[in-house]
Amino acid sequence: MSVRGLRVIEIINKIADDIEKNKMYLTELDAAIGDGDHGLNMSKGFLAVKEKLKDDDGNNIGDILKKTGMALVSNVGGASGPLYGTAFMKAAMVVNGKKEIEIEDFKQVLEAALEGIKIRGKAKLNEKTIIDALEPAVEALKNALDNGSNAEEALKKAVNAAETGVEHTKDIIATKGRASYLGERSIGHQDPGAASCLLILKTIYNEISC
Numbered sequence: 001m002s003v004r005g006l007r008v009i010e011i012i013n014k015i016a017d018d019i020e021k022n023k024m025y026l027t028e029l030d031a032a033i034g035d036g037d038h039g040l041n042m043s044k045g046f047l048a049v050k051e052k053l054k055d056d057d058g059n060n061i062g063d064i065l066k067k068t069g070m071a072l073v074s075n076v077g078g079a080s081g082p083l084y085g086t087a088f089m090k091a092a093m094v095v096n097g098k099k100e101i102e103i104e105d106f107k108q109v110l111e112a113a114l115e116g117i118k119i120r121g122k123a124k125l126n127e128k129t130i131i132d133a134l135e136p137a138v139e140a141l142k143n144a145l146d147n148g149s150n151a152e153e154a155l156k157k158a159v160n161a162a163e164t165g166v167e168h169t170k171d172i173i174a175t176k177g178r179a180s181y182l183g184e185r186s187i188g189h190q191d192p193g194a195a196s197c198l199l200i201l202k203t204i205y206n207e208i209s210c
């Protein structure tokens with residue numbers, strides 16, 4: 001598997017389209033335990049991303065991810081903007097100057113994204129956030145690659161782990177972000193940020209495996 005810059009842009013555009021399709025779903029999840037804007041925030045952010053990448057020549061994948069992160073940070077008012085924005089900007093650093101990336105690069109991209117979110121949001125696993133989808137996905141991807149899986153298999157395992165992680169957010173109390181105001185009443189509801197993270201990973205898997 002080798003993915004060139006222009007293909008990375010196509011995949012990011014597809015993420016934007018899938019976010020748009022799931023805008024109301026993400027917003028409903030957020031209405032239950034937050035302020036009901038997660039889908040709207042993500043949609044607004046990714047529309048800005050699409051616009052920003054329109055004229056990109058695809059020659060530097062680091063640049064593509066940096067532009068994506070900057071568009072998210074500067075166009076999303078909610079917590080998810082700076083969090084996902086930092087994730088993309090941190091990820092940009094590990095592939096700076098690259099015209100194409102392999103699955104090993106993507107592993108590092110995802111690790112850097114997770115680290116960025118952790119540093120920015122100061123949250124860890126089991127606080128009912130994006131991390132509950134992303135961290136299991138990163139671990140599953142690493143394990144699969146270490147055990148000889150190919151890119152498609154490893155990405156599938158990452159998606160499955162993120163899915164389990166999202167399900168698990170229903171069973172735990174939010175201790176970060178707006179949902180933490182609800183305390184125990186946040187139990188029984190899925191975290192919207194974990195759900196959007198799963199959505200992004202699914203799109204990447206679908207695009208790589210077709």
Ligand code: ADP
Pocket residue numbers: 030034035036037038039041042077078079080081083117120121122123128129130131176177178191192193194
């Ligand atoms: P806001 O809460 O400002 O309205 P959004 O609704 O767009 O922003 O995003 C909410 C999501 O952000 C939550 O579902 C959660 O996954 C994520 N989130 C909030 N705070 C943190 C944090 N400190 N670390 C990681 N993720 C967080």
Ligand code: MG
Pocket residue numbers: 030034035036037038078178
């Ligand atoms: Mg919200």
Ligand code: MG
Pocket residue numbers: 035037077078079
């Ligand atoms: Mg908000």
